[in-house]
Amino acid sequence: MRFFHIGDLHLGKKIYDFSMIDDQKYILTQILKRAEDEHIDAILISGDVYDKGVPPVEAVRLLDEFLTELSQRKISIFMIAGNHDSSYRLDFGSRLFGENKIHICGSYQGRLDPIIFQDEFGEIGVYLLPFVKPALVSPFFQEDIPTYQRAVELTLQETNLKKERRNILLAHQFVTWHGIAEQSDSETYSLGGLDEVDASVFFDFDYVALGHLHSPQRIGKDEIRFAGSPLAYSFSEIRRKKSITMVELKEKGDIKLDFIPLLPKRPLREIKGPLCSLVDAARLEGGSEDYIRGILTDAKLLNDPMGQLRSLYPNIMTIEMQAQESHVEKEFPYSAEDTSPQELFQLFFERQNHREMDEMQKQAAQKAWEGLEGVVE
Ligand SMILES: [Mn+2]
Numbered sequence: 001m002r003f004f005h006i007g008d009l010h011l012g013k014k015i016y017d018f019s020m021i022d023d024q025k026y027i028l029t030q031i032l033k034r035a036e037d038e039h040i041d042a043i044l045i046s047g048d049v050y051d052k053g054v055p056p057v058e059a060v061r062l063l064d065e066f067l068t069e070l071s072q073r074k075i076s077i078f079m080i081a082g083n084h085d086s087s088y089r090l091d092f093g094s095r096l097f098g099e100n101k102i103h104i105c106g107s108y109q110g111r112l113d114p115i116i117f118q119d120e121f122g123e124i125g126v127y128l129l130p131f132v133k134p135a136l137v138s139p140f141f142q143e144d145i146p147t148y149q150r151a152v153e154l155t156l157q158e159t160n161l162k163k164e165r166r167n168i169l170l171a172h173q174f175v176t177w178h179g180i181a182e183q184s185d186s187e188t189y190s191l192g193g194l195d196e197v198d199a200s201v202f203f204d205f206d207y208v209a210l211g212h213l214h215s216p217q218r219i220g221k222d223e224i225r226f227a228g229s230p231l232a233y234s235f236s237e238i239r240r241k242k243s244i245t246m247v248e249l250k251e252k253g254d255i256k257l258d259f260i261p262l263l264p265k266r267p268l269r270e271i272k273g274p275l276c277s278l279v280d281a282a283r284l285e286g287g288s289e290d291y292i293r294g295i296l297t298d299a300k301l302l303n304d305p306m307g308q309l310r311s312l313y314p315n316i317m318t319i320e321m322q323a324q325e326s327h328v329e330k331e332f333p334y335s336a337e338d339t340s341p342q343e344l345f346q347l348f349f350e351r352q353n354h355r356e357m358d359e360m361q362k363q364a365a366q367k368a369w370e371g372l373e374g375v376v377e
Contacts, residue, residue, distance in 0.1 A: 001119045004035060005245040007046030007172070007211030008229035010084065012059030014051075015233060015268075016317040018291065021058050026265040027230045028066045031244060034260050035075060038246060042117065043075055046211030046227060047082025047131055047172030049090065067102055076101040076117065081130040082172040082211050090130075105170075108132050110140035112159045114167070121251050124166045127205075129155055131172040131212075133195070148173060148195045161204050166252050172211040173197045177220035184214045185234035199224050206255060207247055215240050216259070223255060232268045235293050266290050266315060272322070274298045275305050282312035294319040299353050342369055 009028075013020045035043065050059055070077055079102075081090040090106030097104060103115050105128035114125030129152070134145040137154060145151050152173060161167055175181065177199045199220030202208040208224040214237055216228030227245045232238050243259040250256075271278050272295040282288070292313045296305055298321070309316050334347060345365060349357055357365065 001042065001117060001124055002038065002040050002246070002248045003042040003044055004031070004038075004040050005044045005046065005207075005209040005225070005227045005247060006031065006230060007044075007209070007227045008048040008082065008214055008233075009045065009063075010048055010051040010229060010233060011062055012051045012055040013233060015291070018315065018317060019058075020231065020233075021056075021062065023231055023265050024059075025062055027262055028062065030262060031230065032066070032069050034244060035070065036073060038260075040075060040246070041119070042126075043070060043077055044168070044170055044209040045077070045079040046170050046209045047080045048084045048211055048229075049079060049082065050085050052084065053086035053089065071100055071102055074101075077103060078115070078126055078128060078170055079104045080128050080170045080172055080211070081106040083131045085131075087130055103128060105130050108136055108140075108155060110158075112155055114159070122165070124168060124249065125162065127159060127167065127169045129169060129171045149197050149201065152197045153201050156201060163204060164252070166206045166249055167204070168207045168209065168249075169202060169205045170209045170211075171202070174212055175199050175202070175210055175219050175224070175226075181213055181219060181226075182215045182217055184240075185236040187212065187214055206249065206252065209245075216243055216245065222257060225257075230262050231264050235268055235270060238268050238270065268293070268317075270295060272297065275302050275308065279308055279312065282309070287312040287314075289315055292316040295322050296320065297322050299355070342366075 009024065011024055049063060067077060081087045085106065087107035090104060094104040094106065103126070108130055112127050112129055114127050117124040117126055132151050132155060133148060134151045137151040138145045141154050145154065152171070174195045174197065176196050179193060179196065202224050206223060210219065210224065210226045213226045214229040214233060216226060218225045225245060228240070228242060230242055230244070232240070232242065242262045242264070244262060246258040246260055248256040248258070266289050268291045270293045271281075275296050275298055278294060278296070290313070292309070292315065294305070294309050294316060296302065296319055306316070306319055309319065334344065336344065339347070342365070346357060349361075
């Protein structure tokens with residue numbers, strides 16, 4: 001069996017109010033093309049299919065199109081819900097779709113039965129464990145479930161895994177190895193590791209297709225891995241290459257992994273420097289449709305920097321003033337009683353700009369103060 005493992009599609013996601021739908025369509029088309037080239041038997045989608053429980057229409061249509069195209073190429077689909085998905089909505093039609101080799105599991109129903117996939121080496125059990133938390137699992141068990149770890153352990157105990165057979169699991173959890181995994185800003189923030197599940201609970205499976213963390217990575221061993229999101233969904237992810245994980249499973253114990261790089265339509269990237277040099281560089285480059293975070297190192301106030309950059313980078317998402325941000329000191333050792341407003345303003349200016357006011361600025365400030373006479377005592 002040869003399959004693709006992907007996850008965290010977050011269809012319908014917006015970043016800084018920019019809809020990612022075109023970029024998602026582009027990347028799914030790329031995945032489809034590669035699926036054809038590689039003649040895969042199946043695709044595993046490990047949760048966070050949508051970005052929101054109630055996704056926008058264009059996201060639903062995009063998934064519908066993607067699954068239909070895969071299905072028309074006789075590629076089996078295994079898909080689970082992640083923490084961003086509405087489990088019951090994702091379950092819609094799943095019993096009917098199963099007959100067309102589209103296997104979807106949105107909600108945990110107290111059992112984890114395998115879907116049997118047959119290849120020339122025999123049977124493969126594919127287990128679909130959607131995102132679970134203690135409260136979702138406890139109705140099915142006669143015990144208190146204090147942790148995510150225990151919740152996952154209990155769901156797996158029920159499987160009576162046939163170890164002589166090859167077994168694959170899809171899961172969407174915050175899986176770590178002795179508390180370690182690489183996180184990024186676009187994931188749901190994890191509080192103090194309460195939701196962590198140690199990779200050791202999955203060691204009996206031949207391959208574990210994880211979703212949740214957006215950086216592709218192995219956890220504990222090569223065959224337990226996060227595919228990562230197919231696109232960078234935050235600027236913290238831009239240095240990590242995105243990929244499809246391709247897995248070839250032959251006889252029990254014979255497994256080969258490969259990584260197919262994914263290239264976005266418009267990458268997220270950072271530009272950094274004084275505004276004028278960024279503008280000059282962009283003019284030379286002829287502008288760009290990339291998603292940009294501008295980090296401006298100017299010390300002085302700028303006239304509409306966003307507008308200036310947007311005319312060259314129509315998809316600029318955010319700008320930050322680094323010079324001012326990184327040097328702000330919290331303490332201000334002057335009291336308002338002992339210092340005149342004029343002096344306080346001068347001190348404020350120096351702290352913000354790391355230099356004294358020049359003559360012109362002093363005069364301008366003086367003029368302003370005179371205008372306020374009688375207003376400020
Ligand atoms: Mn996610």
